[in-house]
Amino acid sequence: MPLWQIYHPVGVYSDQAKQDFAADITRHYTGVGLPAFYVVVQFQELGESDFLVGGKPSANTVRIVVSHLARHIDEPRRRRRMTEFVNAIIVPYTADRGLHCEFHIEESARDLWMIDGLWPPDAGSEAEKAWAAANSPIPPDA
Amino acid sequence: MPLWQIYHPVGVYSDQAKQDFAADITRHYTGVGLPAFYVVVQFQELGESDFLVGGKPSANTVRIVVSHLARHIDEPRRRRRMTEFVNAIIVPYTADRGLHCEFHIEESARDLWMIDGLWPPDAGSEAEKAWAAANSPIPPDA
């Protein structure tokens, strides 16, 4: 986590654009201390007849589903800022290219999540810092 | 939102059937006041070996994930009606065509959702009516 699933029209992103987009996403999360490898970005191309907006085939819509762990951000202003932070990452790859874009963030439970068979360390812990520095999971007894 | 992700076997829906299905979905939501462009429908075709039901490849199953915003529908009977409303839309495109179908509705938080960089207006507000009439997002200072 985070997991970004980006549904986009045919041909709007080159491989380089996808890599740039994913690098921008990753940088934002590593900037707040997350290990880079936590950030998984998936691009899925959908043809016009498979992507309908308001009941009509669309070739210029990007729909993004972002999955976060519920971090008990209950304070409305902080939730708003988090959403605007996600939006700021997206704008150069959507609005700035003339693409219509909708996204939402899903929150799921931290205690139902594993990586390579390990429990990810607590947010902000020394162990998380070690995972971030190694950019890799570290078994607890390593 | 709503986002409908429809996973279906190869070749069961023509482009016209997809458009009809999406139009039916859209009509149901616009009927309760939502802007048409809120309704995004994605079709994803999965081959038999990629779509297993009960551990066996399936070529006649449609699995639908509907994402709604949590609208604080906590009253059990209203939740039941909402689910039956979703089912009624689906039946002509599944059971009536001899297809097995399972769906569920996910609810996510309204305050973690943006369209074209804008906060969608409150449900039932004058601003939402204006977005619905324009069938397009309207910046707050427009």
Add this chain to the structure above:
Amino acid sequence: MPLWQIYHPVGVYSDQAKQDFAADITRHYTGVGLPAFYVVVQFQELGESDFLVGGKPSANTVRIVVSHLARHIDEPRRRRRMTEFVNAIIVPYTADRGLHCEFHIEESARDLWMIDGLWPPDAGSEAEKAWAAANSPIPPDA
């Protein structure tokens, strides 16, 4: 439910491996009393340029999203066991094959879920046992 969405690199699973994986998943759930047909497994292959981990294209990552119904498993140790149970199913198809793997479990509401237009019976009920024995939904008046 459960719904398993398995995003994997190109060519890592043969049709037989997918069937084995899905059969293992199914067996674990039927072992706790669920009807086999509740278990839907979808495989989606993503090319390297569409699957980025830490901002870099990845050809050896499997990302799995498991959707469960919220069964009111609130007790932290039982939630942990459930997650480790999911992990145990996954290991032979990921770590044991040298693949990096992350998964999380989403929980959604049981009362927003239908199969073939029917309300699935209560967990552990006689009706659920009948559905499991028939491996098929049974209308309430049947």
